[in-house]
Amino acid sequence: MRRRDLLSGGVASLLLPGLFGSKAHAAGALQDSADERCFLFLYAEGGWDPAVTLTPMFDTPGAWVEEGSRLEYGGGDLPYVDHFSRPALGEFFRQYGAELALLHGMEVPSISHESCLRLLLTGQSQALDPDWPTQISGSPQDRPMPHLVIDGPAFAGNMSERVVRLGSEGQLPLLLKDRLADDLDNDKVDPQIQALIDASVAQRSASRADSSSYLAGHAQAHLESVQGLSLLQSQAQGLSLNQGYPGCTRDYETDFETLFTCFDAGLSRCGMIRHKGWCNQGWDTHQLHERQGINWEDMGEVLLELMAMRDRFPSVKERLVVVVVSEMGRHPRLNNWGGKDHWTWTSAMLFGDGVQPGVVGGLDEIGQGRNVDLSTGGSGSVRLGPQHLGDTLLSLSAGQVTGTPIQALLRS
Amino acid sequence: MIWALLACTPAIAPVEAVEIPQISAPRLLRRASLDLRGTLPSTAELDSAEAQPEGIQATIEQWLLEPAFQERLVLMLGEQWHTRVEAFPIEAWDYDLEDQEYAFERAVGEEPLRLAAHVVTTGQPWSEVVQADYTLANPMLQEIWGLEALESGSGWVRAQYQDDRPHAGVLSTNGLWWRYNTDVSNMNRRRVAAISRLLVCHDLLSRPVSLGESASEDVENAVQTDPACMTCHAALDPAAAALFGFWTVIEYSEIEHANYHPERELLYDRYLGVEPAWHGVPVSGPESLGQAIAADPRFDTCAVQRFSEALIRRPITREEQVSLGAGYEGVVLDWLPDLLASPQYGAQEVRLLTPQQLDSALLQATGFSWTQDGTPMMDLDSGGLRQLAGGVDGEQVKGPQQVPGLTRTLVIQRLGERAARSVAAQGSIDIAQWHWRLLAERPTDQDMDALEALHSTVLAQSDVQTADAAVLTVLMRDAAFEAY
Known part of the structure; x- marks a missing residue:
């Protein structure tokens, strides 16, 4: 529907919920399964060490190997590094290994956290374009909160209207209910009067958008955000948009519930959740590298919670894609301080609808990424980079792919 | 010789003079007022701009001399320097200030910004920002870091550290180094990358890094021998060497982070193996590093x-x-x-009000500011609205929102509702005057008809106060209000 069509419908139609997006859209008008997929990004902040769990380095000369660790095979014969101190992660690999796709030896060509993060999520070191989640998430006219950032980074580029933040303490749902801060005794606007105000605001924006003023483009974007908000307010009644901090870290179970609720209701297509390590101690282990094992075990528990929550949302489960990433890897060897420094090669884990399980890529004898064949995932001539991951995700989302996706990760 | 050099200098292609369409005089005055004062112009100022557009520039230049400009500079620079964050290596409770968390975080983060704003607004050369022999500190910083005030005053004043640190403007401030923290293996490199980006607009971190084989064996050696590493480290490490007195090796210690460590100044030789320099210019420490940066x-x-x-x-x-x-x-x-006065400044391009501008503009125009326990919600991320309103938090969000979005629209709605009620409670309103004041646009007849119709409809269902608030809310939620 175009703006002019809307305008011809009169003022009331400017805010009429249901004209855009919603479940009806998700269920009916969408073309194929790729259009319907929703994406959860779980981001380990600080630079994880895949060697602790994902990429065995037992045969890499000089590489640090955790005492007591051993090569193990999970579901689907997926190789991983097991350790007695990580029962939850082991359980995850055993139970769900057959679903997982592991991408190894992806080069993120920087050693700065910020640049690596931009590279990982956008393919550029200076993010001018929106990141993959933002691109995938689609228009706010389809879903009012296309990319819901529960917690974590977002490079919105010129698509900032697509990115919606829940707020570090759940401010968004409180704002929707008008129950934020000192507002417990706030006089709420009468719903009927609220509707009149909303319609007037939309009318004024529509008039400006249709004018020759330099504000016209802005007014159009403003109108669309007002419409999106109206849609969200009409649909958010009774929805759970909660989050919590029961201990020293996030309540990921609640985060997953919130996100899947929004996926299920057609409010969002993408979501970002940040994992800051066990008790928010971080993944950036230049010292005390043993924190990596603790973090991985915490990640294992989080992933098990994710899978349990996925089972509670069958309609989400069948179209969910999960992407687990960190902005960089860690050097094969310990540094002088008992930690590991940054390393440009890292791994990613994907699973879900449309994702072909298995292992793509790997490391060579000095811990650098091996070139791969994008169609088979085995040895080849392509140096894996974030752009390949991005193109794969865009392909999974039926988005516009400008490069070459990793065909080996795409289920035919 | 000079001519020969000039002949080799790549010329910037002459730009054809293209006329840049300008916004109206009242809207330009509104833009400048929001930028330089953080407030909307008064109706009298708008009247004057409308009647005598040629007088605007003199008014704007006068605003550069007002104290409010310094406050605005702190916020504007904060969007670039990213120091107004809500997480530092040392936290408020380390100083028994857990009930003043916001004040603590802003004090720390604003220290370098206040110094920079002071240099600008007092008409000093910009080079003072890396050469000043003082910092700016408020009473909280003076107390917790033992700074000596150089002048009296209850707010931000010039002050000096008492730990024998060299004087190099912002390069000697805890606020900058706490934001751009370092660790045992980073050894100030992150800090050099930050000052390179901020002060000479050279983003070292944007360069692609492709590690060679030697990096797999010995990282510390590779940064001096592997060409892939040297591309950046040849610039990073010598400048990092000049900052070893600020190097911290113990995490979570306020003594470690708050104080200068002169005994570590020479450790660069042991850990970095290079002599201090700024892009080939030898330096001996932070002071001469500041001089070298200013001469770059x-x-x-x-x-x-x-x-x-x-x-x-x-x-x-x-x-x-x-x-x-x-x-x-x-x-x-x-x-x-x-x-x-440039055409680019007055161009018909849309800028969005920052959360802080929204707050200060409405506070001055309506008397309302959204606070929680005295903390301004529009300048707070944790439990607040800065990030949701499209502001820069300096960590997850590095640039201001450029187009309207759902959460920003929702924040402005709630803010507008509260500010409108605040005004309506003070007495009946003149719709045309508020339209002029809030938007710097005279309402058209069609505007007035629509707003008066809304007023009448609401009045029929409620009372004058509610009807007034409804009209004001519409104006504060208008697309032209959040744009400037």
């Missing part, structure tokens, strides 16, 4: 770029930098009138 030819062009982008609120092109900086001679305050 990129320092002036970067100042033009940074301040232009702060006020034009978008990246500027190389050609714009050259044309806008034509009159820049090292003193930002002397040059700002040129920038504010």
Whole structure:
């Protein structure tokens, strides 16, 4: 529907919920399964060490190997590094290994956290374009909160209207209910009067958008955000948009519930959740590298919670894609301080609808990424980079792919 | 010889003079007032701009001298320097200030910004920002870091550290180094990358890194021998060597982080193995590092770029930098009138009010500010609205929102509702005057008809106060209100 069509419908139609997006859209008008997929990004902040769990380095000369660790095979014969101190992660690999796709030896060509993060999520070191989640998430006219950032980074580029933040303490749902801060005794606007105000605001924006003023483009974007908000307010009644901090870290179970609720209701297509390590101690282990094992075990528990929550949302489960990433890897060897420094090669884990399980890529004898064949995932001539991951995700989302996706990760 | 050199200098293609469409005089006055004062112009000021557009520039130049401009500079620079964050290596409770968390975080994060703003607004050369022999500190910083105030005053005043640290303007501030923290293996490199980006507009971190084989064996050796590593480290490490007195090796210790460590100054030799220098110019420590940065030819062009982008609120092109900086001679305050009179500043481009501008503009116009336990919600991330309203938090969000979005629209709705109720409670309103005041636009007959119709409809269902509030809410939620 175009703006002019809307305008011809009169003022009331400017805010009429249901004209855009919603479940009806998700269920009916969408073309194929790729259009319907929703994406959860779980981001380990600080630079994880895949060697602790994902990429065995037992045969890499000089590489640090955790005492007591051993090569193990999970579901689907997926190789991983097991350790007695990580029962939850082991359980995850055993139970769900057959679903997982592991991408190894992806080069993120920087050693700065910020640049690596931009590279990982956008393919550029200076993010001018929106990141993959933002691109995938689609228009706010389809879903009012296309990319819901529960917690974590977002490079919105010129698509900032697509990115919606829940707020570090759940401010968004409180704002929707008008129950934020000192507002417990706030006089709420009468719903009927609220509707009149909303319609007037939309009318004024529509008039400006249709004018020759330099504000016209802005007014159009403003109108669309007002419409999106109206849609969200009409649909958010009774929805759970909660989050919590029961201990020293996030309540990921609640985060997953919130996100899947929004996926299920057609409010969002993408979501970002940040994992800051066990008790928010971080993944950036230049010292005390043993924190990596603790973090991985915490990640294992989080992933098990994710899978349990996925089972509670069958309609989400069948179209969910999960992407687990960190902005960089860690050097094969310990540094002088008992930690590991940054390393440009890292791994990613994907699973879900449309994702072909298995292992793509790997490391060579000095811990650098091996070139791969994008169609088979085995040895080849392509140096894996974030752009390949991005193109794969865009392909999974039926988005516009400008490069070459990793065909080996795409289920035919 | 000079001619030969000039002949080899790549010329910037002459830019054809293209007329840039300008916004109206009242809207330009509104833009400048929001940028320089953080408030909306009064109706009298708008009347004057409408009647005598040629007088606007004199008014704007006068605003550069008002104290409010210093406050605005702190916020504008904060969007670039990213120091107004809510997480530092040392937290409020380390100083038994857990009930003053917001005040603590802003005090720390604003220290370098206050110094920079002080340099600008007092008409000093911009080079003072890396050479000043003082910092700016409020009573909280004076107390917790043992700073000695150089002048009296209850707010931010010039002050000096008492731990024998060298004087190098912002390069000697805890606030900058706490934001750009380092660790045992980073050894100040992150800090050098930050000052390179901020002060000479050279983003070392954007360079692609492709590690060679030697990096797999010995990282510390590779940074001096592997060409892939040396690309950046040849610039990073010598400058990092000059900052070893600020190097911290113990996490979570306020004594470690708050104090200078002169005994570590020479450790660069052991850990980095290079002599201190700034891009080939030998230095001996922070003081001469500051001098070398100020003498770097990129320092002036970067100042033009940074301040232009702060006020034009978008990246500027190389050609714009050259044309806008034509009159820049090292003193930002002397040059700002040129920038504010430039066609780029008055261009018909939309800028969005920052959360802090929304707050200060409505506070001054309506008397309302949204606070929680005295903390301004529009300047707070944890439990607040800065990030949701499209503001820069300096960590997850590095640039201001450029187009409207759902959460920003929702925040403005709630803010507008509260501010409107606050005004309506004070007495009946003049719709046309509020339209003029809030938007710097005279309402058309159609505007007035629609707003009066809304007023009448609401009045029929409620009371005058509610009807007034409804109309004001519409104006505060208008697309032209959040744009400037």
